[in-house]
Amino acid sequence: MEEKKEKTFSFVIVGGGIAGVTCVEQLSSQIPSAEVALITAGPHIKAVTNYKQVSKILEEFDVEERPSSVLEEKYSNLTVIHSSVKSLNTQSHYVETADGRVFGYEKLCICSGGRPKLLMQDNPHVLGIRDTDSAQEFQKRLSKAKRIVVVGNGGIALELVFEVEGCEVIWAVKDKAIGNTFFDVGAAQFLIPSLEVDKPERPAPCKRLRYTTEDSTPEGSQTFTADRNSRGCSSGTTEAGSALGPDWHADILLRGAEQVSRRVSLEYQCEVEKIYTSEEVLTSPKQTLSTENGGSWPVYVQLTNGKTFGCDFVVSATGVVPNTEPFLHGNNFALGDDGGLQVNEHMRTSEPDVYAAGDVCTACWEVSPLWQQMRLWTQARQMGWYAGRCMAAHIQSEPIELDFCFELFSHITKFFNYKVVLLGKYNGQGLGTDCELLVRCTKGQEYVKVVLRGGRMVGAVLIGETDLEETFENLILNQMDLTPYGEELLNPNIDIEDYFD
Numbered sequence: 001m002e003e004k005k006e007k008t009f010s011f012v013i014v015g016g017g018i019a020g021v022t023c024v025e026q027l028s029s030q031i032p033s034a035e036v037a038l039i040t041a042g043p044h045i046k047a048v049t050n051y052k053q054v055s056k057i058l059e060e061f062d063v064e065e066r067p068s069s070v071l072e073e074k075y076s077n078l079t080v081i082h083s084s085v086k087s088l089n090t091q092s093h094y095v096e097t098a099d100g101r102v103f104g105y106e107k108l109c110i111c112s113g114g115r116p117k118l119l120m121q122d123n124p125h126v127l128g129i130r131d132t133d134s135a136q137e138f139q140k141r142l143s144k145a146k147r148i149v150v151v152g153n154g155g156i157a158l159e160l161v162f163e164v165e166g167c168e169v170i171w172a173v174k175d176k177a178i179g180n181t182f183f184d185v186g187a188a189q190f191l192i193p194s195l196e197v198d199k200p201e202r203p204a205p206c207k208r209l210r211y212t213t214e215d216s217t218p219e220g221s222q223t224f225t226a227d228r229n230s231r232g233c234s235s236g237t238t239e240a241g242s243a244l245g246p247d248w249h250a251d252i253l254l255r256g257a258e259q260v261s262r263r264v265s266l267e268y269q270c271e272v273e274k275i276y277t278s279e280e281v282l283t284s285p286k287q288t289l290s291t292e293n294g295g296s297w298p299v300y301v302q303l304t305n306g307k308t309f310g311c312d313f314v315v316s317a318t319g320v321v322p323n324t325e326p327f328l329h330g331n332n333f334a335l336g337d338d339g340g341l342q343v344n345e346h347m348r349t350s351e352p353d354v355y356a357a358g359d360v361c362t363a364c365w366e367v368s369p370l371w372q373q374m375r376l377w378t379q380a381r382q383m384g385w386y387a388g389r390c391m392a393a394h395i396q397s398e399p400i401e402l403d404f405c406f407e408l409f410s411h412i413t414k415f416f417n418y419k420v421v422l423l424g425k426y427n428g429q430g431l432g433t434d435c436e437l438l439v440r441c442t443k444g445q446e447y448v449k450v451v452l453r454g455g456r457m458v459g460a461v462l463i464g465e466t467d468l469e470e471t472f473e474n475l476i477l478n479q480m481d482l483t484p485y486g487e488e489l490l491n492p493n494i495d496i497e498d499y500f501d
Contacts, residue, residue, distance in 0.1 A: 005094055007079075008104030009037040011391060012095060013111060014085055016040030018063060018377050019358025019384035020111030021047060021071070026388025028075035031395070036077055037103060038068070039095065041084040045071060048381055055470040056477070058410045058421070063377065085112075085326045090351040107353050107391045110327055110341060111384060114320030114359035114375060119151060119272055125299035126275065126314045129156055138315070142167060145312035149301045151272055152317030154181050155376075155413070160317065161264055162194065162416045168263045170309045172301075174271050179415065181374075184427055186439060187461055190447040194416040195264045220268060220305075270305040275314065320375060322360045336362025345402045346394070347387040355391055357383035365402070370424040370458060370476060371409045378411050408477060412469075421469045424459035424476050425451055431458070440490040448490060455483035471496055 011027050011034060013020050024038050038045070044065045051061040068080040083097035094104045116128030129138050142148070145167050150157055153173040161171050173180070177188035281300050297310030322340040327333065334342040334350035340362030347355045358380040363373045373379065386403045393400040411422045428435045428451050435458070440448040446464030450457055450472065456479045460472045475482070482489055489496070 004102045005104045006101050007035075007037075008093075008106070009079070010034035010106050010395065011036045011109070012039065012103060012105035012107075013037070013109045014039045014095070015111035015113055015358070015360075016042060016045035016068065017111060017113045017358065017380065018046045018048060019113070019380040019387075020109070021045050022381050022384030023109050023111060023357060023388040023391075024071065024078060025075075026385050027392055028078050030388065030392045032075075032077055034077060034395070035079070036075070037079045037081055037105075038071065039081045039083060039085060039097065039103070040068065041082070041098075043068060043082060045080075047071075054412065055473050057405055057408050058412060058423075058469055058473060059378065059381075060412050061381070087329065088327045088331060090331045090354055093353065105353070107355065107395060109347075109355040109357060109387050109391060110349070110360055111356070111358045111380075111387075112323040112326070112360045113380075115323045116316060117318050117321055119314065119316040119318065120275055123275065125277070126316050128316045129160070130320065141313055147297070147309075147311045148313055148315060149309055149311045150315045150317060151301075152315075152319070153178060154317060154319055155415075157315075157317040158182075158415050160315065165262055168265070170265050170267065170301075170311065172267045172270055172272065172303055174269065176269060178266070182415070182420070182422060182427075183461065184449070186441065187447050187449065187463060190441055190443070190463060191416045191418070193444065194418075195262065267303055267305060267307065270303040270307075272314075273302040273304050276300040276302065276308075278310075281310075320359060322362070324360060334364075336364060338362055346390040346400065347383065348390070355387050357387040363406075368407050371406050372425075372429055374409070374411070376411055376413075382406075408473065410473065415463075418463050419465060421460070421462040421466075423462075423469070423472055424457075426459040426461045427451075428459065438487070438490050440492060442492075450489065452482065455481045457482060468496065 013023050016038065020038065024036060027034065028036050045068045047064050047066045049062045049064050051059065053059055072078050072080055081097065081103065083099045083101065085095050086098045087096045094102050096102050116130045118126060118128045120126045127134065127138055127141065129135055142164065147168040147170065149170045149172060150161055151172045153175055158179050161169055177183070177185045178191065179188055278296060278298055298312055299314060300308055300310045301314055302308045322338065324339065324341055331351055336342050341349050341356040341360055342364040343349055343356050343361045345365035347357055349356050359375045382405045390400055409424055413420050425431060431453060434453060436452040438450045438452065446466050447461070448466055448468065449461040451459035457472065457475045462468055488494060
């Protein structure tokens with residue numbers, strides 16, 4: 001295969017998503033003399049724009065889909081190869097693309113992202129939303145739909161359910177509350193009124209010292225209907241890419257075929273038992289499928305709570321799995337428990353000169369007690385940037401230390417039109433009962449939760465325009481003993497920013 005090599009590059013990066021493009025930009029600018037190749041299947045790449053360093057670790061940015069030629073024009077040492085990877089030979093240091101071309105490398109970074117965990121493969125009535133094409137396909141189908149079933153409880157499901165108008169949504173979640181990946185029950189209950197008809201009044205902030213998930217939680221089913229006239233018009237839309245970045249719904253209209261603004265029915269603590277076609281329902285000898293709300297539909301979803309719903313199509317938003325498949329055959333990659341390529345503190349995999357970043361990898365170094373890996377676009381950017389730095393340092397035989405961004409987990413996003421900031425062990429991950437929670441909630445305005453361990457802040461959830469993110473980040477990083485402040489830490493009448501400035 002050596003003689004078939006079309007060219008050998010100093011660096012080859014696979015994947016045109018956020019991690020891959022950030023890695024390319026880092027390498028191309030840091031070593032302008034090195035020849036860099038980006039292998040990406042589509043004509044467009046994901047570019048980070050409007051980058052803003054909010055605090056020492058927190059960052060905000062937009063993601064835009066741009067022609068790959070924009071990158072080539074910016075970096076003269078970059079070659080973009082439009083194809084997918086067919087195979088990888090780590091011993092001989094080359095990749096073969098789907099169109100039969102072979103490229104050698106000195107250092108390779110795999111940034112192939114993740115692929116949706118679909119409820120059913122090859123079912124025309126089940127749609128996963130992961131990239132630009134699938135988002136546009138969703139918009140096209142939605143425009144003719146009267147009812148859809150959304151299965152999942154992560155970021156895509158949260159955004160989608162809030163943005164969809166003109167279509168009834170049956171939302172099936174396996175947990176006791178919405179957004180279990182990001183929120184506790186209290187935060188979920190704070191967000192739920194956003195699906196209701198009228199905007200809630202704003203009472204004075206209430207605060208309580210301890211908050212536990214033993215509080216009353218929604219069980220069974222809930223239905224929320226939003227009235228366009230009382231709410232004002234919500235603009236649902238989509239921006240997409242290799243993997244959908246923040247505000248993926250910002251440029252496509254997400255409107256169904258009905259005149260209602262929003263109607264969401266929540267089915268808690270259930271999963272999909274089986275999916276039936278309309279023909280299977282009609283010919284079924286057993287009359288066990290008593291469908292909710294009647295009517296004739298192209299597809300029927302039977303849930304584990306015994307209910308069956310007919311709908312126009314099903315949205316599978318049940319997460320992603322690392323997209324490792326093209327790279328494993330014939331190689332000896334160590335894989336994490338989640339199927340990702342194991343990487344060490346320098347983003348190196350177990351194979352020589354092969355790195356990985358973003359959704360495809362699993363962090364296997366001894367991580368900070370305040371950080372955890374989550375397959376989010378913020379970490380994809382951080383990992384891609386850091387992998388580029390590591391690759392450059394190694395080829396120049398320079399030492400490099402683990403970047404500070406891995407010291408504290410941080411993420412800024414938006415759900416149900418609220419700004420959401422997550423810091424550290426925001427849900428008390430791995431702390432068990434050895435923590436104390438302080439909560440301040442102003443209905444319809446803000447939800448603030450801090451996680452304390454031994455009197456020191458180890459995590460926080462901020463929903464709304466709280467302006468507390470930088471202060472709380474510093475308190476977590478400094479590990480200041482906050483025991484003397486007690487409940488006053490979240491007293492709304494105290495300007496905590498000035499207090500700890």
